[in-house]
Amino acid sequence: MAVLTMSFKPTLPLLITAFVSLLAGCNEGNKLSLSERSIIYCSEGSPETFNPQLSTSGTTTDATSKQLYNSLIVYEGNNNTLGPSLAKSWHVTRDGKKITFYLRQDVHFHQTSYFTPTRFLNADDVLFSFNRIVDKNHAYHQVSGGQYPFFQSAKFAELIEKIEKINDYTIRFILKRNDSSFLANLATDYAVILSAEYGEKLLNKGTPHKIDILPIGTGPFKFKDYRVGSLIRFYRHDSYWQGPAKIEQLVFDITLSKTSRLTKLLAKECDVSSYPIAHAKIAERTDLILESITSLNVGYFGFNTKKEPFNNKLVRQAISLAINKQAIINTVYHSQAARAKSILPETSWAYDSETPELGYDPIRAKSLLAIAGYAQGFTMDLWAMPVQRAYNPNALTMAKLIQADLKKIGVKVKIVSYEWSTFLRRLSLGEHQSFLLGWNADTPEPDNFFTPMLSCSASETGNNRTFWCNKEFDQLLQEALKTTNMKQRKRYYAQAMVIINEEMPLLPIAHSKRYQARGTDVVGDILSNFGGISFYQAAKINTNNKAPTIENPDMVNKVSN
Amino acid sequence: MLIFTLRRISLFIFTMLVLTLLSFSLSFLFPGDTVINHSGQINATASELAQLNKAYQMDKSIVNQYGAYLTHILNGDLGQSMASQSPISNEIIELLPATIELSLVALLIAMTVGIPLGFIAAIKHNKTSDHVILSLAMLGYSIPVFWLGLLAILVFSIGLGWLPSAGKISLLFEIEFITGIQFIDILLSDSPYKWQAFSNASAHIILPACVIALAPATIFIRLSRAAMIEVLATSYIRAARAKGLSFQQIIFRHAIRNALIKIIRHVGLQFANLVTIAMVTEVIFSWPGIGRWLIESIYQRDYTAIQGGLLVLSCFIFIIHILTDFIYAALNPLARGNKHGS
Numbered sequence: 001m002a003v004l005t006m007s008f009k010p011t012l013p014l015l016i017t018a019f020v021s022l023l024a025g026c027n028e029g030n031k032l033s034l035s036e037r038s039i040i041y042c043s044e045g046s047p048e049t050f051n052p053q054l055s056t057s058g059t060t061t062d063a064t065s066k067q068l069y070n071s072l073i074v075y076e077g078n079n080n081t082l083g084p085s086l087a088k089s090w091h092v093t094r095d096g097k098k099i100t101f102y103l104r105q106d107v108h109f110h111q112t113s114y115f116t117p118t119r120f121l122n123a124d125d126v127l128f129s130f131n132r133i134v135d136k137n138h139a140y141h142q143v144s145g146g147q148y149p150f151f152q153s154a155k156f157a158e159l160i161e162k163i164e165k166i167n168d169y170t171i172r173f174i175l176k177r178n179d180s181s182f183l184a185n186l187a188t189d190y191a192v193i194l195s196a197e198y199g200e201k202l203l204n205k206g207t208p209h210k211i212d213i214l215p216i217g218t219g220p221f222k223f224k225d226y227r228v229g230s231l232i233r234f235y236r237h238d239s240y241w242q243g244p245a246k247i248e249q250l251v252f253d254i255t256l257s258k259t260s261r262l263t264k265l266l267a268k269e270c271d272v273s274s275y276p277i278a279h280a281k282i283a284e285r286t287d288l289i290l291e292s293i294t295s296l297n298v299g300y301f302g303f304n305t306k307k308e309p310f311n312n313k314l315v316r317q318a319i320s321l322a323i324n325k326q327a328i329i330n331t332v333y334h335s336q337a338a339r340a341k342s343i344l345p346e347t348s349w350a351y352d353s354e355t356p357e358l359g360y361d362p363i364r365a366k367s368l369l370a371i372a373g374y375a376q377g378f379t380m381d382l383w384a385m386p387v388q389r390a391y392n393p394n395a396l397t398m399a400k401l402i403q404a405d406l407k408k409i410g411v412k413v414k415i416v417s418y419e420w421s422t423f424l425r426r427l428s429l430g431e432h433q434s435f436l437l438g439w440n441a442d443t444p445e446p447d448n449f450f451t452p453m454l455s456c457s458a459s460e461t462g463n464n465r466t467f468w469c470n471k472e473f474d475q476l477l478q479e480a481l482k483t484t485n486m487k488q489r490k491r492y493y494a495q496a497m498v499i500i501n502e503e504m505p506l507l508p509i510a511h512s513k514r515y516q517a518r519g520t521d522v523v524g525d526i527l528s529n530f531g532g533i534s535f536y537q538a539a540k541i542n543t544n545n546k547a548p549t550i551e552n553p554d555m556v557n558k559v560s561n
Numbered sequence: 562m563l564i565f566t567l568r569r570i571s572l573f574i575f576t577m578l579v580l581t582l583l584s585f586s587l588s589f590l591f592p593g594d595t596v597i598n599h600s601g602q603i604n605a606t607a608s609e610l611a612q613l614n615k616a617y618q619m620d621k622s623i624v625n626q627y628g629a630y631l632t633h634i635l636n637g638d639l640g641q642s643m644a645s646q647s648p649i650s651n652e653i654i655e656l657l658p659a660t661i662e663l664s665l666v667a668l669l670i671a672m673t674v675g676i677p678l679g680f681i682a683a684i685k686h687n688k689t690s691d692h693v694i695l696s697l698a699m700l701g702y703s704i705p706v707f708w709l710g711l712l713a714i715l716v717f718s719i720g721l722g723w724l725p726s727a728g729k730i731s732l733l734f735e736i737e738f739i740t741g742i743q744f745i746d747i748l749l750s751d752s753p754y755k756w757q758a759f760s761n762a763s764a765h766i767i768l769p770a771c772v773i774a775l776a777p778a779t780i781f782i783r784l785s786r787a788a789m790i791e792v793l794a795t796s797y798i799r800a801a802r803a804k805g806l807s808f809q810q811i812i813f814r815h816a817i818r819n820a821l822i823k824i825i826r827h828v829g830l831q832f833a834n835l836v837t838i839a840m841v842t843e844v845i846f847s848w849p850g851i852g853r854w855l856i857e858s859i860y861q862r863d864y865t866a867i868q869g870g871l872l873v874l875s876c877f878i879f880i881i882h883i884l885t886d887f888i889y890a891a892l893n894p895l896a897r898g899n900k901h902g903s
Contacts, residue, residue: 266718
C-alpha cells in the first residue's frame, strides 16, 4: 500500500495542474518555453525527397536545402554576389576552365540516431556529392531513380571533364568549356554537399536508398522525423559551423489547404505560414505580419507541343492571343504581380526592353484558328496545379478564367487537377494537352530561366513539360553561356525571347511576389530572393514580457555571412 | 446466453461475408484493372503483375477469385494504397484508433449531457423546462455538422483564440505511437512535457468532440425522455409512490436504472451515426483519423484504400453493435430470450 501511495503522489497534483491549465484555456508555464524554442511552419506540400539534388520542386527545396544542407558557395548581400559557404575561397583560371575550391576545415555533419560522423567535411564529400550526379558508374548514381533534373538541364555531366581532389581540403573542377553560369549553378539550392562517409556506411549495409530518405548534411538543422503528408520535424544542429540556430525545434506542418493554413495562422497554431491567402485580413491583425519579396519567377500557361492540336504553332499563337492576361493578374494575383511579356522578368539584368509581347486579340486569335483548320474550335484539357506557388497563387481560378476566355473563340476547355505529386508525375509522362505551372529562379543568372524550362535537354528529363525542342533556340543559349560579355549575352537572350514569342511553347502570364505571413513574435529573415527559405536566422521573441526560460545562444560574432 | 452469443457471431460472419462480397465487386466496378484495384500496385512491373494475377487467381472462376480475395483479407492484406504505396492495413492501424478516441469522447459527452437533460424533461413532463429542452434538442438536431464545425472554429479558435482548430495535439510534442489512442500514448510516454502534452491534447479534442456530440446528444435527450416517461408511468413506480418513497428515492433508485437499460440498446445504433458525423468533422478539424483518410482517398481515386477503409469501418461499427447488444443482454435478462435478433 505504501508503494502505491508513493507512486500516485507525484502524478495527482500534476493531473490537477494539467486540468487547471486546460481550463484556463491556454497553456502557461513550461509549454511557453517549449513553443518559444520552436517554430511551426505551415508548409503547402510534402517534399518529394530529402535530397534537393533530385528535384526542382520549390516545396522540396524549401523543406530541405537551406535547413539540412549547405552548398560550396552562396549568394549574399543585396547585389547578389557570390560568397563563401563550405568553400572559404575559390579561384578561377583565366580561361574559366579550372575552378579550385578551398574548403573550411571545421564543418561537422549531423549526428543523428541513424548516423554518427567520425570526421569533418572534406574533399571526399564534395567529390561524392558531385560524382553522384555526373558519373553514371557511381555507386549512387542510379539510387532513387538516377534523375538529377536541374543538373541534367544544365548539362553538368557534359560540362565537367573531371573533379580532382588536390588534398583533403582542396578540390578542383575541370570544365570542358567555359560556362558563365557554372558558379551560379553551384550556388543554387540543388548543389548541396552530402556525406561520403554516410554513403559508404549505407552501401555496406545494403540500404543506399536511405541516403535520400534519412538525410545527413551540414546544415543548421538535422532531420528527426517525417510523416508523409503530415509533418517534418527538425532539431537544431548544435555544432553547426556558423554557430547553432536560435530555435531548437523546427516543425513543418504540411497543410495543403490554403484556408486551413489561414485558420492555423489566425488560431496561432503555426508561427509562420507559406503562401497565405486573405492578405487584407492578415494585414489588419496587429499580431500578424504579412511580408513579401520580389522573387524572380514566372507563371505560365504551357502547351504540350507533342500533342494535337498544340503541335501546330498557329494554334498555340491563337490560344495565347485569346487570353486576357491583365484580367488574370487583377483576379488571381490581386494586381500584385507584373504582367509577363516574356519568360524573363523585367528586373533581370538580361531583360531587353525591346522584347515583343503577344497581346490580347481574340479576333486575330479566331482567324488564326481558322487558318490552322480549327474554325469550328475544339475541346482541350487544361491541367491546373493543385498547390499555391508564388508564381501562381490560385491555378484553379486562373484555369476558369482561361476557360471563359477560350470559350469566346469556340474552344472548350476541360479543367483537370490531381494531387500534387500525381500531377507532376503525370505531367512528366506527357499525358496533358496544356497546363498551368511556373518557375522560380534559383539564381539571378538569366540562363536559369531558359535552360531548365525550355531547352531540349530539359524536355528529355521531364522539366520542360511543353516538350518543345528548338535547335536554334538551344544554340543561342549555348552561345550565351560561352561568353562573359554581358552585352553580348543580353543580345543572345533577346533573340531567344523572340523565338519563344514566335513559337509560343508557353504563354508567360505573370511575375509575382512571394508572400509569407508570420506572428509578430517571430523575428529574423526567412524568405530570400532566390531559392528556398531558411530558418537559420529565425527566432522567437517573448511578446508577453516574461523572462525567457532558456538563454538564447549568442551567435552574432560567430556568424560569418 | 450461449445461444444468444452464437446467434450474434453467425450474424456477424454473414454480414461480413456480404460486406466482403460488396468490396470485392467494387474492384470490378471501379475503373481500371481489377487486380490492380485489389492490390493497389499501380507501378507493378509485368512480372509482378503476373504474380499478382496468380495470387488473386484471376485466371480462374469468379468464385475462386472471391476465395483468393477473402484469403488475402483474412491474412490482413488489404493491398496497398494507390496514393502512398504503403500497406493499407498499416495506415488503418495508425488511423483507426484516432477515430475511436474521438468518437468515444464524443459519445461520452453526448451521453453525459443528453441523458440527464432527457430525464429532467421527462420528470418535468409538459412543463416549461420540458418544452425548452425539447426545442433545444430539435434545434441542435437540425444544425448541419459541417456548418457547426466551421462556426466553432470561427468563434473559439479564430475569434476568441481559446481552443486550437486542427489536429490531435500541437506538433511540438513528440508522442511515440504505442496504442494510437493519444491519451494513453501520452501517459505511457517518457516525455518531459508529458502533462503539457496531455492538456494540449485535451484542448485539441474539445471542439471536434463537442461538434460530433451535438446531434447524438439531442437524440439521447429524446430517447431518455421517452424512456423515463414510460418508466414513470409503470405500476411499480406508482406502487413505490404509494408506499411513500420520497421523490428522490423513486427517481434515483428505481426510475433511472430502468430507463438507462432502454437507452443502452440505442447506444450501438447511435455509434454508427456518430462515426458518420465524425468522418465529416475529421475533415473540418484536420483530425488524423480514418474518416478524413477515407474522404481523401475518394478525392484521390484511391480505390484500394476506399475498399479497405469501408470494410474495416463497417466491421468496426458492427463489432460495436454486437458489444452493446451483449451489454444490454447482460444487464437485461429479458433480452436474451429474444428470438429474432434486434
